[in-house]
Amino acid sequence: MLLFSNQQAFRLRDESRVEFFKLNVEFIILFQLLEESIVTFVKNELNKFQKVLSPDYPEYIENQREDEKVLDGEDEDEEQRRRSREAFLKITLHFLKRMKQEELADRLQSSKRILTDLKMGHLLMSENMH
Structure with missing residues (x-):
């Protein structure tokens, strides 16, 4: 018993190729967008x-404080961005150290710590004002 004629089999195979091609193109576009976002x-x-x-x-630092005021209403998104920034800082520090730029890595890490402490102080002050 023949389920498909040869013509139907070719058509199904062609449709599968087209579908595969579409998925492949979508996959490529998705990764291009991902690359753009990461870059x-x-x-x-x-x-x-x-x-x-x-x-x-x-x-x-003063400009960062102004930026923080603008972003105050976005808790969940801001938390995710903060985690992403922290992860990227670790990556950057790793690459600086691999490039034998330990002093620059240490300065960056110290500066980011100071900035974080200042932000936390600013947040605590603004919470106490409410």
Whole structure:
């Protein structure tokens, strides 16, 4: 008993190829978008690290405080972003150390700690005001 004619079999095979091709294209596009998102994130974070290590660091802290005020209503998203930034900081420190830039890595880590402490102090002050 023949389930499919040869013509139907070819059509099914062609439809499968088309479906496979569509899925493959969607997969490629998804990873291109993922790459763009990651590259944008990396560039933004490296830019922040560069500012933290610059001589204009106190001005950067003030700008960060203003940015934090704008983001206050986004607890869950902000928590996820904070975790992502912390993970990227660890990656950056790792690469700096691999490049034998321990002093720069230490300065970055110390600066980020100071910035975190200042943010926490700012958050505590703003919570006490409410």
